[in-house]
């Protein structure tokens with residue numbers, strides 16, 4: 027069996043067991059020559075122990091011929107300490123992720139044949155269900171680049187048979203990573219930005235970005251743990267909003283930035299998704315709200331006319347039990363009137379969110395806080411629900427401004443949407459107004475407020491005083 031199925035079993039295991047039996051038989055022979063049989067039974071225990079040891083130390087998937095993640099870590103440490111260059115090829119199939127679902131037999135065969143046919147001495151590791159990493163020793167495979175291409179072209183021929191989504195990542199060993207042994211983390215990070223059914227060669231820039239991501243994540247963790255509402259790493263930028271009726275700037279949107287020691291300023295696209303995934307977003311939003319309130323207080327004290335400043339909240343935060351209390355507490359502590367704060371949220375596709383949101387918006391609105399519907403026109407809007415939620419202002423996304431400049435149909439559509447909201451006593455705000463043409467169009471489409479680079483980029487909140495006016499004495 028061992029010899030017949032040797033291709034399915036890692037070479038080291040086959041060699042180990044065959045070697046153990048050879049030694050056992052030799053000992054038996056020697057005993058036979060000396061007419062002594064007392065150890066015969068004991069010698070056979072040796073291979074039995076060897077097999078048990080191998081199976082338990084290396085949980086082994088007999089169907090595809092892969093060893094597990096513990097062995098993967100050993101392999102990485104080994105190749106790092108022995109300065110062996112290796113190539114890692116990762117195959118991820120999300121259909122099998124987190125489930126006990128087995129790979130179909132054809133896939134098992136394909137995978138087995140892939141790793142034994144194209145490379146010498148390659149080892150396949152099953153990291154989790156759906157995630158495999160093939161490790162190739164480069165010294166043993168000097169023509170590995172050809173082999174990789176060969177294997178990939180074979181893969182693309184096999185793929186149409188199964189049509190299962192996949193992501194393939196290929197990387198050579200990297201010193202910085204071998205040290206802390208987190209190839210799986212790197213691969214997962216790259217996969218998160220990848221399309222399905224794609225092959226990616228990890229380069230230095232990817233690795234740099236991965237370490238930056240890890241650094242941002244630890245900083246976010248720390249901010250969340252300290253829960254300091256004045257944490258200096260979280261900065262409030264503001265974009266002034268033009269009020270069409272008064273022709274002045276008296277409202278603005280607060281936008282978050284991080285300022286981190288090692289990398290300087292970090293923009294939302296780099297950290298908001300990370301914060302949301304890890305459950306840190308609410309701490310960040312509370313810091314922004316707190317700093318915004320304190321700044322509004324300072325401006326009001328200097329007789330600036332501040333109608334309100336809007337702060338962004340994620341839908342996941344509204345779901346939180348303590349949402350209303352957290353907001354009330356911060357505003358109350360700052361001593362500004364509630365109506366100086368507005369909350370921007372996007373539509374949720376989730377049916378369950380709807381009732382919770384409605385209840386919470388109503389509760390906060392009773393205190394005077396205004397609500398903006400953010401990014402209108404980017405998702406699949408459900409008008410029935412929008413109408414039931416008591417929003418004050420509908421923010422038309424920049425994509426709507428762009429659409430209105432395209433064809434006649436799109437232009438009519440944006441116009442009638444805006445008109446409908448306007449007729450129903452919502453205020454309409456256009457985001458992403460960049461040019462004079464944008465401005466003129468929006469003004470004709472029931473705009474009450476305009477926001478965009480045409481007026482100002484987001485600026486540190488301290489600079490809002492350059493846009494807002496003071497009460498005349």
Ligand code: C2E
Pocket residue numbers: 265280281282283293294295298307311314337338339340400401424457458459460477478479480484
């Ligand atoms: P958003 O709420 O839709 O914010 C508007 C974004 O559009 C801002 O990007 C702003 O800088 C950008 N923008 C402003 N004017 C123009 C323009 O004329 N043209 C174009 N192309 N873009 C313009 P930013 O600051 O990078 O923020 C990105 C997103 O991050 C925000 O989108 C929001 O979803 C999120 N975000 C920002 N701050 C916070 C926050 O404090 N809390 C939460 N939960 N999310 C935030």
Ligand code: CA
Pocket residue numbers: 279338370400
């Ligand atoms: Ca917003």
Ligand code: CA
Pocket residue numbers: 400401421423457
């Ligand atoms: Ca928006």
